Amino acid sequence: MKMPDSISSTDPVGDNRISAGHFRAVADCTYDWESWHGIDGCLIWVNPAVERLTGYSVGQCHAMTDYPLPLVEPGDRGQLEIILAAAQQGSSGNDAEFRILHRVGSTKWAAISWQPIFTERDGPLGFRTSVRDITDRRALREQLRLHAEHLEQLVQERTARIHQLERHRRQMERLAALGQLAAGVAHEINNPLAGLRNAFELIKEDLTPQHPHFELLEAIDQEIERIGSIVYQMYQLYGRALQKATEFDFERVVQEVVSLLARVARKRGVSLQTETVRRLPAVTLPQGEVKQVLYNLMLNAIQASSDGQAVRIRISADGDEVVVAIEDRGSGIPPDVLPRIFDPFFSTKTDAPQGGMGLGLSVSQSLMEALGGRIEVESRPSQGTIFSAVFPVRADSSHEGTSDDSEDDENPDR
Numbered sequence: 367m368k369m370p371d372s373i374s375s376t377d378p379v380g381d382n383r384i385s386a387g388h389f390r391a392v393a394d395c396t397y398d399w400e401s402w403h404g405i406d407g408c409l410i411w412v413n414p415a416v417e418r419l420t421g422y423s424v425g426q427c428h429a430m431t432d433y434p435l436p437l438v439e440p441g442d443r444g445q446l447e448i449i450l451a452a453a454q455q456g457s458s459g460n461d462a463e464f465r466i467l468h469r470v471g472s473t474k475w476a477a478i479s480w481q482p483i484f485t486e487r488d489g490p491l492g493f494r495t496s497v498r499d500i501t502d503r504r505a506l507r508e509q510l511r512l513h514a515e516h517l518e519q520l521v522q523e524r525t526a527r528i529h530q531l532e533r534h535r536r537q538m539e540r541l542a543a544l545g546q547l548a549a550g551v552a553h554e555i556n557n558p559l560a561g562l563r564n565a566f567e568l569i570k571e572d573l574t575p576q577h578p579h580f581e582l583l584e585a586i587d588q589e590i591e592r593i594g595s596i597v598y599q600m601y602q603l604y605g606r607a608l609q610k611a612t613e614f615d616f617e618r619v620v621q622e623v624v625s626l627l628a629r630v631a632r633k634r635g636v637s638l639q640t641e642t643v644r645r646l647p648a649v650t651l652p653q654g655e656v657k658q659v660l661y662n663l664m665l666n667a668i669q670a671s672s673d674g675q676a677v678r679i680r681i682s683a684d685g686d687e688v689v690v691a692i693e694d695r696g697s698g699i700p701p702d703v704l705p706r707i708f709d710p711f712f713s714t715k716t717d718a719p720q721g722g723m724g725l726g727l728s729v730s731q732s733l734m735e736a737l738g739g740r741i742e743v744e745s746r747p748s749q750g751t752i753f754s755a756v757f758p759v760r761a762d763s764s765h766e767g768t769s770d771d772s773e774d775d776e777n778p779d780r
Contacts, residue, residue: 399476399497401434402483405490407454409433419476419499421469434495439465439473446478453480453493463500474501537709552597559597563590609652611761616649616656616688617642620681623660627668635673638664643682650760655733662726663692663741663753670696670751686759687739693752699745707743730755737761 393400393411399419402411412427420437427433435443442464449462458481465473477500483491570583624638631638667677671694680691699707708731727741734741738758745751 401495401497402492403450403453403495404492405454407450407492410492419468419474419497420466437466439467441465449478449480450495453482453495456482456490456493458482463504466497466499474499475504476500555593556597559590559593563594566590609654611650611652613648613650614653616646616757617681619653619656620660620679620690623657623664624679626661627664630665631668631677634668634671635675636668636671637676638668638679639676640679641681643680646681646683646688647759649688649757651737651757652761655737656757659730659733659741659755660690660692662730663690663755666726667692667694667696667751667753670694672696688757688759689754690757691752691754693750695750698747698749698751699743700747704743704745708741 394413396413397415399415400413401409401416404410409428409430412424412433414424416427416437417423422437427437430436435446438446445462446464449459452459458479460479461477462479463475463477466476467473476497478495478497480493480495482493485491566586570587573580573583620640624640628638664677664679671677675695678691678693680693682689682691708727731741734755734757738761740756742754742756743751744754
């Protein structure tokens with residue numbers, strides 16, 4: 367900043383002449399905190415605005431040996447020392463931000479500008495600094511930053527939701543097409559299967575237990591029932607009418623399903639261990655659908671287990687939900703396979719002698735969604751899998767319907 371050659375001289379401005387006192391009045395009345403430092407960096411002059419920003423008077427500032435560092439937040443003093451050293455060397459700068467330490471201990475944000483002072487006759491006279499309070503500006507900037515981050519988060523969440531809905535839409539379209547095909551196939555199989563079952567019953571009635579091949583009849587009967595259960599699942603994949611919801615003892619139903627699968631577990635050398643964590647509330651759900659979901663999940667756990675292992679069935683209540691966690695110690699589900707386990711006709715047991723059609727989990731998930739519940743999966747390779755069926759205590763009235771009760775059959779589908 368170029369100063370007049372002589373501060374006591376006067377300069378013509380129109381018909382007026384400005385005195386040195388006028389210059390000082392202008393400097394003293396400047397709203398920003400202004401300082402004049404000599405060539406050695408020591409304070410020569412500071413205006414009264416310093417007291418408004420820092421709480422220190424002009425006299426107190428002149429008494430400081432290291433002005434203005436005591437007026438600066440300790441963490442920012444190093445930065446200001448660099449600025450003052452550069453200003454002393456003749457550099458200029460603008461809008462460097464730092465924190466002011468007020469005399470009462472509070473802090474506020476400020477921006478400092480600096481430039482050299484000189485005259486044509488005397489040369490360099492030191493440098494000046496101008497400090498402006500930007501606390502409100504910083505607060506607004508922070509609000510804008512937080513708002514921008516919030517908007518970015520909302521955009522990411524909405525984008526993820528859109529992708530999720532799009533995946534769900536494609537899955538529903540695929541399910542509808544597969545389900546329609548399955549229903550058509552099931553319809554065509556069901557009629558000859560009914561005739562086969564009736565004919566077999568007539569043959570069975572004519573044979574006594576002493577017949578040499580009577581033991582084979584039981585195996586044939588089981589396979590016919592198994593085919594019937596697969597046909598039933600194929601029907602359910604396309605369109606279901608839920609049974610009417612009734613109030614029942616949930617733990618009793620779980621034990622009934624365990625009893626139904628006891629023989630299958632014994633044949634594989636697997637034990638079934640049940641545990642009820644706390645007293646369960648009475649539930650009002652379609653009992654047949656609950657049994658089918660539990661049956662499918664327990665059977666999957668049995669078939670995933672090896673001889674000598676145990677399947678743990680843990681029943682608990684959590685608020686308005688009843689949770690049945692079914693844990694096996696099998697080989698687990700690979701991470702790349704896990705996202706597909708609920709797809710219809712997808713099975714991890716294609717090499718098993720009685721591997722199913724891959725409908726068990728798909729049907730179970732559809733039933734749970736219709737009930738207002740969900741199936742959660744946690745699997746670790748080589749350590750086992752936990753399928754948790756989370757049932758609502760009471761089914762929504764919009765989910766209730768009627769259908770014929772079905773027999774509980776082995777549905778070896780995962």
